[in-house]
Structure formats: C-alpha cells, structure tokens
Amino acid sequence: MNMNVREGLIPTVLGTVVTTAGVTLRAKKTIDPAIAWGIAGFGLAHVVLGAIDLVEHRNRFS
Numbered sequence: 001m002n003m004n005v006r007e008g009l010i011p012t013v014l015g016t017v018v019t020t021a022g023v024t025l026r027a028k029k030t031i032d033p034a035i036a037w038g039i040a041g042f043g044l045a046h047v048v049l050g051a052i053d054l055v056e057h058r059n060r061f062s
Contacts, residue, residue, distance in 0.1 A: 008053025015046025 022040030025031050 006054060007057040008050040008055075010050070011046045012050030012054065015043045015048075015050055018043030018046060 019040050020043070022036050022038070022043055025039065026033055026036035030036075
C-alpha cells in the first residue's frame with residue numbers, strides 16, 4: 001500500500017479539527033474560556049506549522 005500524503009497535510013487537518021473543537025467549546029461555555037482558547041491556539045499552531053511544511057514541500061520538489 002503506497003501512502004502518497006503530502007508532507008504537512010496531516011498536521012494541517014488535525015490543527016483544523018482541534019481549532020474547531022476549541023472554538024466550539026468556547027461558544028458552548030462548556031469549560032473555562034482560557035482553556036478553550038488554549039485548545040484553539042494549539043490547533044492554530046498546528047495549522048501554521050503544517051502550512052509551512054506544505055509550502056516548503058511544494059517549493060522543494062517543483
């Protein structure tokens with residue numbers, strides 16, 4: 001089985017899911033807002049790092 005997944009795609013998708021979860025928890029006021037924003041920030045960091053990997057991978061092999 002050949003897995004042809006672009007480098008950086010998994011952290012970007014995971015970051016999007018975690019960011020959405022953090023914002024949803026903040027909106028529903030399920031947990032402390034500081035914790036919800038921390039979760040959202042953690043997800044955003046993954047989105048940024050994954051996007052950097054995607055751009056570097058595209059430029060390196062073009």
